[in-house]
Amino acid sequence: MSERYCQGCGARIQSTDPGSFGFVPEHVLEQDTVRCQRCHRISHYGRDEIGPVDASDSFESIRAGVDWSTGVCLVVDLLDFEAGLPPELLGLMRGKDVLLVVNKVDLIPDKTPLSELESWVRSRLDYYGLPRMQQVLVSAANGLGFPALADMVASLGKQVLFVGITNVGKSSVLQRLLRMRIGGGKRKQIEPTISPYPGTTVNVSRWSCPGGLVLADSPGFVPGGRISDMLLPALAQKVIPHKSLSSHLYEVRAGDIVYIKGLCAVECISASGTGLLLGFTGSGVRWQRSSSKHLDKWLEKGNKLAPIKQWEEHAVRLEPGQDLFVSGLGWVSARRAQYKLRLYIPAGAEYTVRPNLIGPKKK
Numbered sequence: 427m428s429e430r431y432c433q434g435c436g437a438r439i440q441s442t443d444p445g446s447f448g449f450v451p452e453h454v455l456e457q458d459t460v461r462c463q464r465c466h467r468i469s470h471y472g473r474d475e476i477g478p479v480d481a482s483d484s485f486e487s488i489r490a491g492v493d494w495s496t497g498v499c500l501v502v503d504l505l506d507f508e509a510g511l512p513p514e515l516l517g518l519m520r521g522k523d524v525l526l527v528v529n530k531v532d533l534i535p536d537k538t539p540l541s542e543l544e545s546w547v548r549s550r551l552d553y554y555g556l557p558r559m560q561q562v563l564v565s566a567a568n569g570l571g572f573p574a575l576a577d578m579v580a581s582l583g584k585q586v587l588f589v590g591i592t593n594v595g596k597s598s599v600l601q602r603l604l605r606m607r608i609g610g611g612k613r614k615q616i617e618p619t620i621s622p623y624p625g626t627t628v629n630v631s632r633w634s635c636p637g638g639l640v641l642a643d644s645p646g647f648v649p650g651g652r653i654s655d656m657l658l659p660a661l662a663q664k665v666i667p668h669k670s671l672s673s674h675l676y677e678v679r680a681g682d683i684v685y686i687k688g689l690c691a692v693e694c695i696s697a698s699g700t701g702l703l704l705g706f707t708g709s710g711v712r713w714q715r716s717s718s719k720h721l722d723k724w725l726e727k728g729n730k731l732a733p734i735k736q737w738e739e740h741a742v743r744l745e746p747g748q749d750l751f752v753s754g755l756g757w758v759s760a761r762r763a764q765y766k767l768r769l770y771i772p773a774g775a776e777y778t779v780r781p782n783l784i785g786p787k788k789k
């Protein structure tokens with residue numbers, strides 16, 4: 427009998443091990459299209475008892491998917507933009523037509539103009555020395571940008587693959603496109619499986635649309651250095667912005683810290699004047715302010731859901747209009763003053779200083 431694959435996550439179907447990807451009870455095997463038990467449970471109860479997918483398996487699936495494709499939609503999360511462009515993943519796409527799909531734009535406050543976000547994205551690509559590519563800003567949550575995306579996908583040939591790091595919304599973007607009946611015709615019954623936990627899609631899964639277009643989902647590339655990947659799922663879900671961003675403004679002087687309990691602290695060593703730090707993160711956690719004499723308490727007495735073993739310190743200079751961005755966690759943005767800061771993050775976490783994403787831009 428030929429191999430069969432779950433339409434929701436791409437896992438190879440099997441009916442021997444309920445604890446592994448692709449399990450379905452035997453009587454379901456008789457159906458034409460199948461969805462595995464894990465996808466069923468994720469979709470109905472929001473629980474993933476088996477994932478995430480193994481990083482090296484997903485890399486091989488992405489490689490095979492890119493080889494098969496005529497063009498690629500590289501999906502990135504605007505709020506974790508820097509993490510979304512790992513060189514190993516970009517290397518797989520060399521020579522392909524790539525459309526950059528910048529997702530989760532709904533999480534940015536309405537008053538930020540789209541044109542400003544577009545130039546911000548362009549300047550970040552330039553900063554990383556990446557070639558100019560077609561780009562489109564979208565929200566799989568509210569449909570923003572999808573008419574333009576549908577037109578651009580049509581220019582990528584007949585076999586289009588959605589790729590990107592885990593949890594950026596590849597399956598969500600594809601699901602919305604399929605619901606638009608791109609290429610016309612009836613909607614497929616089984617859709618790509620979506621979940622708030624990274625590592626949901628297991629293998630390449632394809633949807634044939636009328637007119638010969640085939641759209642394919644792929645597993646996420648597992649990036650290094652994201653704090654959200656170091657946490658137990660219950661806390662990771664709070665840290666990753668889903669419905670809204672939280673932002674808090676603090677007047678910060680030498681000797682103050684702003685921190686997220688058990689995950690990160692930013693100590694002010696000196697400031698050039700009365701400055702403000704604006705802290706952004708997912709709405710399930712928040713930046714707070716305290717004195718640096720309580721630093722150890724807020725780091726070490728951390729959080730049971732954050733098994734951090736070792737901390738690293740970094741000296742950082744932040745100009746007004748710059749963000750200190752910590753991958754998979756959030757950022758603080760300087761206003762009015764120049765800051766000399768000391769950043770405390772879990773060992774292995776990545777950070778960067780960048781022009782501010784939200785708020786007035788330097789001309």
Ligand SMILES: Nc1nc2c(ncn2[C@@H]2O[C@H](COP(=O)(O)OP(=O)(O)OP(=O)(O)O)[C@@H](O)[C@H]2O)c(=O)[nH]1
Pocket residue numbers: 529530531532533564565566567568590591592593594595596597598599619620621622623624625626627628644645646647667668669670
């Ligand atoms: N606010 C917001 N959330 C989104 C958007 N797109 C996706 N999400 C959420 O992001 C999370 C991950 O979405 P998925 O579509 O499963 O992401 P993925 O890239 O396919 O993830 P993997 O299969 O794990 O690699 C889910 O909680 C989605 O609801 C968006 O445009 N806005």
Ligand SMILES: [Mg+2]
Pocket residue numbers: 596597598619620626627643644645646
């Ligand atoms: Mg997915």
